[in-house]
Amino acid sequence: MNFSQTPEFQKDVKRLSKKVKTLVDDLAAAERYIAPLYQKLAPDVDVAEYRRSFFAGKRAAILPGSTDKIEIIKMRLDTTTPQFRQKLRLVCVAIVNDDSVTFVELYSKNDKSREDISRISGYTPSTSP
Helix, strand or coil: CEEEECHHHHHHHHHHHCCCCCHHHHHHHHHHHHHHHCCCCCCCCCHHHHHHHHCCCCCEEECCCCCCCEEEEEEEECCCCHHHCCCEEEEEEEEHHHCEEEEEEEEECCCCCCCCHHHHHHHCCCCCC
């Protein structure tokens, strides 16, 4: 599984890491949660069940604009920093057949309430043949 970050995402991380000291570790944990969504797991692990539980509730959602080859995921980024607990959102684009995930946006709900659709669409590969 290949994880990459857009230049804008890296700026988001730099800005937020001044307030959220555990951010780098929190992002590494998010990678560990996201990877099983697109990798083959052990034969006794049900990927469909993992996906169902991952997207259940308010933890994560697949955003509009997703296709069978590309998924746009918005998820709550868990952190141990008390003032940002349940406040950070991570938006990433997963290219299903290519085993790659690109982190596009990271924001705090203290700063803004919604993801930037224009930024996401700039990193979503065209689905036309």
